[in-house]
Amino acid sequence: METTQGLDVRQIVMDIIADIALDQDLSAVDDNKPLREQLELDSMDFLDIVMELKKRHQVEVPQADFPRLATLKSCVEYLTPKFA
Amino acid sequence: MQEEYDALVVGAGMSGMALAFRLALFGKKVALLESHSIPGGLNSYYSRENYSLDVGLHALTNFVTRDAKKADQPLFKMLKQMRWRYDDLKLIPQVKSKIIYPDKTLTFTNHIEDLKNEIKNKFPEEYNNFERLLKFIEHFDELDLTLTHQSAKNVLQEFFSNTQLIDMLLCPLLVYGSAWERDMDLAQFVIMFKSIFLQGFMRPHGGVRTLINKLMEDLKKVGVHLFFKSKVDELYKDDNHWMIKKGEKIFKAKQVYSTIGAPETFKLIKEAKETHQRGPLSFVEALFVLDKRPKEFGEETTIAFFNKSSKFAYERPQTLVHSDFAVLCFSNNFAEDDLEFPLVRVTLLANFEKWKSLSRSDYKSEKKKIETLAFDLLCQFSPGFKAAQIKFSDVFTPLTVQKFTRREGGAIYGSTDKLRDGKTAYKNLYIAGTDQGFLGVIGSLLSGISMANKYGLINDTNTETRI
Numbered sequence A: 001m002e003t004t005q006g007l008d009v010r011q012i013v014m015d016i017i018a019d020i021a022l023d024q025d026l027s028a029v030d031d032n033k034p035l036r037e038q039l040e041l042d043s044m045d046f047l048d049i050v051m052e053l054k055k056r057h058q059v060e061v062p063q064a065d066f067p068r069l070a071t072l073k074s075c076v077e078y079l080t081p082k083f084a
Numbered sequence B: 001m002q003e004e005y006d007a008l009v010v011g012a013g014m015s016g017m018a019l020a021f022r023l024a025l026f027g028k029k030v031a032l033l034e035s036h037s038i039p040g041g042l043n044s045y046y047s048r049e050n051y052s053l054d055v056g057l058h059a060l061t062n063f064v065t066r067d068a069k070k071a072d073q074p075l076f077k078m079l080k081q082m083r084w085r086y087d088d089l090k091l092i093p094q095v096k097s098k099i100i101y102p103d104k105t106l107t108f109t110n111h112i113e114d115l116k117n118e119i120k121n122k123f124p125e126e127y128n129n130f131e132r133l134l135k136f137i138e139h140f141d142e143l144d145l146t147l148t149h150q151s152a153k154n155v156l157q158e159f160f161s162n163t164q165l166i167d168m169l170l171c172p173l174l175v176y177g178s179a180w181e182r183d184m185d186l187a188q189f190v191i192m193f194k195s196i197f198l199q200g201f202m203r204p205h206g207g208v209r210t211l212i213n214k215l216m217e218d219l220k221k222v223g224v225h226l227f228f229k230s231k232v233d234e235l236y237k238d239d240n241h242w243m244i245k246k247g248e249k250i251f252k253a254k255q256v257y258s259t260i261g262a263p264e265t266f267k268l269i270k271e272a273k274e275t276h277q278r279g280p281l282s283f284v285e286a287l288f289v290l291d292k293r294p295k296e297f298g299e300e301t302t303i304a305f306f307n308k309s310s311k312f313a314y315e316r317p318q319t320l321v322h323s324d325f326a327v328l329c330f331s332n333n334f335a336e337d338d339l340e341f342p343l344v345r346v347t348l349l350a351n352f353e354k355w356k357s358l359s360r361s362d363y364k365s366e367k368k369k370i371e372t373l374a375f376d377l378l379c380q381f382s383p384g385f386k387a388a389q390i391k392f393s394d395v396f397t398p399l400t401v402q403k404f405t406r407r408e409g410g411a412i413y414g415s416t417d418k419l420r421d422g423k424t425a426y427k428n429l430y431i432a433g434t435d436q437g438f439l440g441v442i443g444s445l446l447s448g449i450s451m452a453n454k455y456g457l458i459n460d461t462n463t464e465t466r467i
């Protein structure tokens, strides 16, 4: 159960990133490494991720929690309870 | 009839379109009101005698290749915020451009190494200083909105002792990005230096229409309510809302974003609390459709900053135009020639008041004279054009700019007082675009994006961010 959920949340985040960084190849993302460096994302992109989470899934991420979106792994850990 | 929106955006130029798109992308109900019948504003398009022409596009700035490092590149920022692919704009890089003075020419391309070599050859004693300047620019945070004004010229004098080199480096940056005469703000200098010398010039395949069509397609997709031929005459408010009356309809919203310029915006408010200085600089442009491509006349330059006197004065001329300095744009001379016909643009600094004071018949004859002067300058720069036949020509003046875009004084770069954070003395009335301080096509798009983010979207997530 937990793994399926984890996978779904990972996919949700990946789908959002794919819609923002249209030219970025996402096939080789390492879940443990910072998204910022791997995908050359900047603060404007993270803001878009947060706004998309709200728009698509009504999930809110307060600013203080932005650092928890650093890697895909931490995204999944942080966001999964919010999708429960 | 009254209709309430989340935001009203005044002006469908580059900044207004980008701004409306961002707000609507995240679910805001947005009305975009434009006085003209088509979008694009200062960089729109028209057709004459079967020629499809861009109003003024020489080149877009901020070129980087698809595989360049993306972080901190304005082009990629813009693409991602607009949800565009690199290929959507079909960007074509420039070939080479020149800054010409009577005794020296500096050629630059989209590779900074070429300019470095030019300086090494032509100003050898300043080469190390140029390298120091590059380091300084690399580490400068030009987007810090808390920076206070500093003269770029003064700072350059700390780097170089040769004033001609300072003038030559400033020339394209002033011409493509300064609302001030003679000098520019240091942060703006760094923005323009990076945009032009470190990144570079490009044009979309098909010109400005490619960009505008993409914007319009996207505005429709996200459901922006578009109103053309809808000039805003007055902005007024009750306790909580701004209102715009158009015929029978009243547009109502908490927020208004105006992209028509600061002085122009404050004039829409009765008993305005703020007035604003209008900009001193305007231009005349002559465009020529020729019988053959520039290459066939021996010209391969993309853009030439052609200065006939030893001193370059970026200032309002005392006469109709400044006849010692011209920007020559050879639109066919990008890495790929996408135009259906040979086209050359010649742009001169102009004085709005002088043009305004002419009688109708004098205005016509002066326009004709400018055409001759412009073609003459073209031939002085590149004598091969003496053999060219002009198939079609057109001249626009500061009055033309004012007429079509309602920019006061035809001031293409807007007011000299920039409102860098976009705020005005009025609650929920924001300025975006040219008078927020980001100039040019890419600059205005980024301005619209950042103002939408800052005042329309970030509040929803309780975040403060830098642009």
Ligand SMILES: Cc1cc2nc3c(=O)[nH]c(=O)nc-3n(C[C@H](O)[C@H](O)[C@H](O)COP(=O)(O)OP(=O)(O)OC[C@H]3O[C@@H](n4cnc5c(N)ncnc54)[C@H](O)[C@@H]3O)c2cc1C
Pocket (backbone or CB within 6 Å): B010, B011, B012, B013, B014, B015, B016, B033, B034, B035, B036, B039, B040, B041, B042, B043, B055, B056, B057, B058, B059, B060, B061, B230, B231, B232, B233, B259, B260, B264, B285, B401, B404, B405, B406, B407, B412, B432, B433, B434, B435, B439, B440, B441, B442, B444
């Ligand atoms: C001849 C020329 C050549 C240029 N060449 C280049 C170039 O090569 N490269 C480059 O990067 N930049 C160039 N620029 C500059 C560039 O076009 C501008 O910096 C940019 O387009 C400004 O966009 P904006 O959205 O800030 O303002 P604008 O384009 O002025 O947009 C404002 C819009 O508001 C509308 N409007 C005005 N008043 C009202 C009202 N009361 N109610 C409703 N609507 C109103 C106007 O019609 C206009 O569409 C050029 C400009 C000109 C004029």
